Amino acid sequence: MKLLVIILTITLLAITSCDTTNPKPPEEKPEGYQEDIPWPSLANSPWPMYHGNPMGTGRLNGTIPAFSKIEKTFDNYVATSGAVVGEDSCFYFVAAAIPSGLVCFTPLGEKKWIYELPRAFYNFSISTPLVTKNGDIIFGYPRTDSVYSISSKGELNWRVALNCDYELNIGKDGTIYSYSKEPTAINAISKDGELMWTLQNNYFKTFSAMAISPDGNSLYSPGVLGVALLAVDLNSQSIKWQIDGIITPFATPLVDSQGNVYVVLTKTEETELGLFSYTPEGKLRWKVILNEGEHSVYSPTMDRYGNIYVNFKNLYSIDYEGNILWKKDFQVIPNELLIDEMDNILFVEREFVDDILSLIQINTKGEVVNQIALPNSLNFQYYSPAINYHSILLPLTNTNKLLYIK
DSSP states (O other): HHHHHHHHHHHHHHHHHHHOOOOOOEEEEOOTOOOOOTTTTOOOOOSSSTSTTTTTTOOOOOOOOOOOOOEEEOOOOOOOOOOOTTTTTOEEEESSSSEEEEEEEEESSSSEEEEEEOOOOSSOOOOOOEBBBBBBBBEEEEEGGGEEEEEEEEEEEEEEEEOOEEEEEEETTTTTEEEEETTTEEEEOTTSSSSSEEETTTOOOOSSSOOOOOSSSSEEBBBBEEEEEEEEEETEEEEEEEESSSSOTOOOOOOOOSSOEEEEOOOOOOOOOOOEEEESSSSEEEEEEEOOOOOOOOOOOTTTSSEEHHHHHEEEOTTTTTTTEEEEEEOOOOOEEOOTTTOOOOEEETTTTTTTEEEEEETTTOOOOEEEEEEETTTOOSSSOOSSSOEEEEETTTTTEEEOOO
16 A cells, blocks of 8 residues: 555656646846847858958857967968958968968968968958858958959959958848948949949948948948948948948947947047947937047947947946946957857957056956967057967967967
């Protein structure tokens, strides 16, 4: 009898423990949570293009690898673009001295091939390459007034004659968007290398980078001549709206997964510099005025919870609603902040008093997680590090040095 009672008790417990009639509701995501936006035309790699993705969020598709030392220093490449990573974990960047052209490094930091081009003489209008889903590498090269598509084997796919300038972007359908200087325009190039259309506007800031909305239908460009930001309808090839003001040097727009736009600028009717957020329709959501002047303001970066990180004279964390969470006295030199999928932030700092250069990783509280010293002879660089799954390539764009870090 006792045995029967025990069996019945165990059976009842098993049934109740497996009861799925009232499953736990899924955990509610906080307002501003950043959903992953599929981009079928772009390589599925940790860092396939300038600022990480077409929306310009600066988020790494992966995690920052543990790093402890500079494993290799390359002295014979003058990188005048940022570096990117393909699905094969190879690094790609453009060199502009001797040699000049598109350079491919293996994941272990060894030269694989160079697609050679005429010497560009330190031309900083060269675009950072972007890697497409099929492994092609696209970049602009003003020395030859052309946009190139090179295969992962280092062979020419196509070349489009275009007076190109600075950073490219890519639509979900594979359309390449490039600035041109003469005329001042945004140009659309098909994935097969055909010039599809040109939108001329003297207010486009061509020495800059554009961002694309999560639905792929709108493009946002920095402006000049009293215009800070322009929104382009890619379907009708027309200007939807513009924001008057002055955008800071090198600052580029960021678009979140809800379609809101963020940009660092000075409004024409104000003297203060700040971070401004606009709806997809161009309405002001909020602004954070940081009346401390400009030190090295570049593009903001956003974590998966919608918090923004941006550098003025201090490094700031600002939440999705425009509230300052913290500021830290990191002397971030002109480069792009990078944030990984675990919300760790990577950047280069220079302590100007002691002239100490460091690669620093912090968490979302602004606490240092990891750092290593960099050679003091290196001055500053304009681009974020490029990261594959186990190493970091850091281009120093005003020197003839690249650092391979593990």
